[in-house]
Amino acid sequence: MTALRHTGYMTTTHLRQLWRQPWWIAVTLVQPVIWLLLFGALFESVGDLPGFGSDSYIQFLAPGIVIMTAFISAGWTGMGLLEDLDRGVTDRLLASPISRPALLAGRVAQQSITMVIQSLIMVGIALLAGASFPNGPLGVAGLIGIAVLISAPFATLSLAFALVTRKEETLIATLTFLQLPLSFLSSTLIAAALMPSWMEKVANYNPVEWAVEAGRAAALGEGGFDVVVSRAGLLAAFLALSAWVALRALESYQRSL
Amino acid sequence: MTTNAIEAEGLVKHYPGDVTALDGLSFAVEEGTVFGLLGPNGAGKSTAVRIATTLARADSGSARVAGHDVSTEAAEVRHVIGVVAQRGGADREATARENLRLSGRLHGIPWRELDPRIDQLLERFGLGDSADRIVRGFSGGMERRLDVALALVHRPRVLFLDEPTTGLDPEVRADMWHEIEGLGRDEGITVLLTTHYLEEADRLAAALAIVDRGRVVATGSPDELKRELRGDAVHVELESEMNGARAGLDRLAGLRDISVDGRTLRARADDGARAVPAVLAALDSHGVAVASVTVARPSLDDVYLRYAGRTFGEADKDTGVAA
Numbered sequence: 001m002t003a004l005r006h007t008g009y010m011t012t013t014h015l016r017q018l019w020r021q022p023w024w025i026a027v028t029l030v031q032p033v034i035w036l037l038l039f040g041a042l043f044e045s046v047g048d049l050p051g052f053g054s055d056s057y058i059q060f061l062a063p064g065i066v067i068m069t070a071f072i073s074a075g076w077t078g079m080g081l082l083e084d085l086d087r088g089v090t091d092r093l094l095a096s097p098i099s100r101p102a103l104l105a106g107r108v109a110q111q112s113i114t115m116v117i118q119s120l121i122m123v124g125i126a127l128l129a130g131a132s133f134p135n136g137p138l139g140v141a142g143l144i145g146i147a148v149l150i151s152a153p154f155a156t157l158s159l160a161f162a163l164v165t166r167k168e169e170t171l172i173a174t175l176t177f178l179q180l181p182l183s184f185l186s187s188t189l190i191a192a193a194l195m196p197s198w199m200e201k202v203a204n205y206n207p208v209e210w211a212v213e214a215g216r217a218a219a220l221g222e223g224g225f226d227v228v229v230s231r232a233g234l235l236a237a238f239l240a241l242s243a244w245v246a247l248r249a250l251e252s253y254q255r256s257l
Numbered sequence: 258m259t260t261n262a263i264e265a266e267g268l269v270k271h272y273p274g275d276v277t278a279l280d281g282l283s284f285a286v287e288e289g290t291v292f293g294l295l296g297p298n299g300a301g302k303s304t305a306v307r308i309a310t311t312l313a314r315a316d317s318g319s320a321r322v323a324g325h326d327v328s329t330e331a332a333e334v335r336h337v338i339g340v341v342a343q344r345g346g347a348d349r350e351a352t353a354r355e356n357l358r359l360s361g362r363l364h365g366i367p368w369r370e371l372d373p374r375i376d377q378l379l380e381r382f383g384l385g386d387s388a389d390r391i392v393r394g395f396s397g398g399m400e401r402r403l404d405v406a407l408a409l410v411h412r413p414r415v416l417f418l419d420e421p422t423t424g425l426d427p428e429v430r431a432d433m434w435h436e437i438e439g440l441g442r443d444e445g446i447t448v449l450l451t452t453h454y455l456e457e458a459d460r461l462a463a464a465l466a467i468v469d470r471g472r473v474v475a476t477g478s479p480d481e482l483k484r485e486l487r488g489d490a491v492h493v494e495l496e497s498e499m500n501g502a503r504a505g506l507d508r509l510a511g512l513r514d515i516s517v518d519g520r521t522l523r524a525r526a527d528d529g530a531r532a533v534p535a536v537l538a539a540l541d542s543h544g545v546a547v548a549s550v551t552v553a554r555p556s557l558d559d560v561y562l563r564y565a566g567r568t569f570g571e572a573d574k575d576t577g578v579a580a
Binding site: 006009013016017020084087088089091092093094095096098254255257 | 345
């Protein structure tokens with residue numbers, strides 16, 4: 001109970017920060033919108049290849065970009081924590097009766113809520129660009145739920161990473177190193193059937209791919225409901241593992257003091 | 258019988274890279290008093306505070322705060338302490354009031370009590386007009402006052418102030434001293450203050466421990482410590498480095514604790530003013546020219562020199578260890 005209440009306080013604190021600079025949401029949306037509109041237009045004819053179930057490439061692309069944005073922006077969650085660590089905010093909280101998981105969960109929750117807002121904006125832009133979502137609002141809700149499920153573990157791992165390395169440069173370098181491989185080793189941009197078989201095999205172990213498959217299945221109805229459920233289960237397990245890692249990282253941070 | 262609000266017993270803490278931050282640190286703080294941990298940068302004061310506030314764990318030794326063991330009853334300790342760390346720790350993206358609210362809520366203070374308490378603290382620390390401003394725009398002094406207010410929201414029994422006036426203007430420092438004096442006197446809060454300002458310890462602390470290289474080298478009230486030094490400090494600046502002259506001085510009646518460091522000679526004398534002519538004559542007979550002579554009542558600096566074997570300034574420059 002205390003943990004939940006404290007998570008609530010921390011989430012409010014972090015959300016208020018976002019509320020004070022709402023343009024930040026717009027800034028972080030520039031890249032995904034470029035992917036969606038420019039990449040979507042550039043590769044429009046790719047959608048005609050066999051293996052794409054969808055009617056148009058942009059329709060195929062939209063759920064993938066929502067997921068890609070989710071895991072990429074979640075990766076930056078550790079930056080805010082690094083600033084708090086640097087300023088002594090984290091230490092002050094650690095010497096207070098705050099529930100330890102809440103200290104981290106508040107940031108993950110804030111990131112998840114931000115993700116919901118960003119996903120809705122992206123879905124809107126995709127609709128304007130000519131995509132349709134055959135499964136309707138419920139399908140879109142499923143897609144956004146999956147986006148949160150991929151965002152949360154990446155946000156959690158980013159916090160763990162920040163606690164262990166305590167360097168902005170290291171976090172930035174690691175993220176830029178990981179973002180593209182994780183995106184390309186998935187069916188975000190291209191149908192799995194068109195991937196080289198070794199890549200397809202690797203992709204099976206990529207959480208981003210689980211999310212893309214589930215998100216696409218939810219929004220477009222490709223693959224069916226059981227794909228959504230099974231991948232969501234995998235993502236939940238991934239989140240649980242990440243939470244365990246992050247709590248160990250918090251302990252190791254305190255041991256280093 | 259008096260009870261101790263803080264008891265530290267044989268605290269040892271090593272950091273990677275063969276750094277010994279604490280080397281068997283022990284001290285006790287009587288309830289309701291202001292206690293000073295005085296020492297240069299790197300003496301281990303902040304490490305001691307981090308352990309006593311449950312932030313860090315000692316490698317060995319134990320500490321109790323308000324009757325609770327800091328390692329086995331950390332949760333209980335966190336409820337009864339307030340901490341002002343060296344780096345502050347207020348959320349700079351939030352307003353003063355929001356910071357205070359979060360702290361109060363985390364301590365489980367009900368809304369009904371919290372809002373009046375916050376207004377009272379804001380008023381008391383002169384932040385009433387800035388209550389709803391973002392902390393980022395605060396001056397150093399305002400931010401420090403907010404740090405202290407944050408540590409007091411839940412009416413702690415023990416307050417830790419880690420170098421509370423470091424980096425503040427002299428004027429702001431004087432205000433802060435005034436506040437700290439009030440805490441112990443008016444509210445009966447036990448205050449543990451770390452400082453590397455001798456005058457700060459002298460003015461605020463009822464009792465203090467001088468810390469050097471992770472150990473307590475002397476304890477007592479500032480007056481007791483100074484009294485132990487019997488007599489005045491004689492401080493002679495020489496024109497050139499001295500060698501050999503000491504032998505002559507050693508035999509001078511009334512001069513003790515002679516130490517020479519480069520061009521500086523320090524000694525103690527029961528009656529400083531009377532000793533000066535004899536000292537000058539002795540130096541002259543050894544061909545040592547004198548630039549200046551000062552005679553002073555004992556200061557904490559002298560106490561530090563006596564127990565740590567080096568002057569405060571020297572120790573402070575020697576910052577091989579994290580503060």
